[in-house]
Amino acid sequence: DAGVTQSPTHLIKTRGQQVTLRCSPKSGHDTVSWYQQALGQGPQFIFQYYEEEERQRGNFPDRFSGHQFPNYSSELNVNALLLGDSALYLCASSRSPTSTKEKLFFGSGTQLSVL
């Protein structure tokens, strides 16, 4: 049973560019959350998708957007990249959006470097 898979594993972009990161949730999971982990910091919640809609959002600007597909996979898009967007982006999936009692499974992340 594959866990949470993310692609690509590494990415290098230039300031001002746009980037799309992808996530496939664990089998049986219908909810996907995205986190940003800057170097030396803990992960910060970006947003969560369930039933193809954004259900909850953290303190991130509108440059960060997402999408969830009917097969529950998800994309994270970041427009107008800034140097400060350089981070490890983690995807987490769960069976339910309503409670953290449902265990979150994390992917290995996409390391984004903005030059």
Next chain:
Amino acid sequence: AQSVTQPDIHITVSEGASLELRCNYSYGATPYLFWYVQSPGQGLQLLLKYFSGDTLVQGIKGFEAEFKRSQSSFNLRKPSVHWSDAAEYFCAVDAANQAGTALIFGKGTTLSVSS
């Protein structure tokens, strides 16, 4: 607002020695608390969680944690550390948003194990 503090940025422990990683949280009610471990190049793996009931919780890999409401703490312990325990450890609290599963993470503690 909820917050999590991990006072120790880096800890070195001899193999076979005991370990305690500190975590303090700020939250008005009984929180949901978690400890995650992250090895280099890997995603986050859940070690243990506390929702209610017995304040001493057992997790995977021989870890345990004790919830102390009076001290707003949820410290992680292991009686005998193995070299493979070297990793980054994150304490997290449920953001208590009824609509989602957003976690608030501490900045992490890096554990090094010496032989």
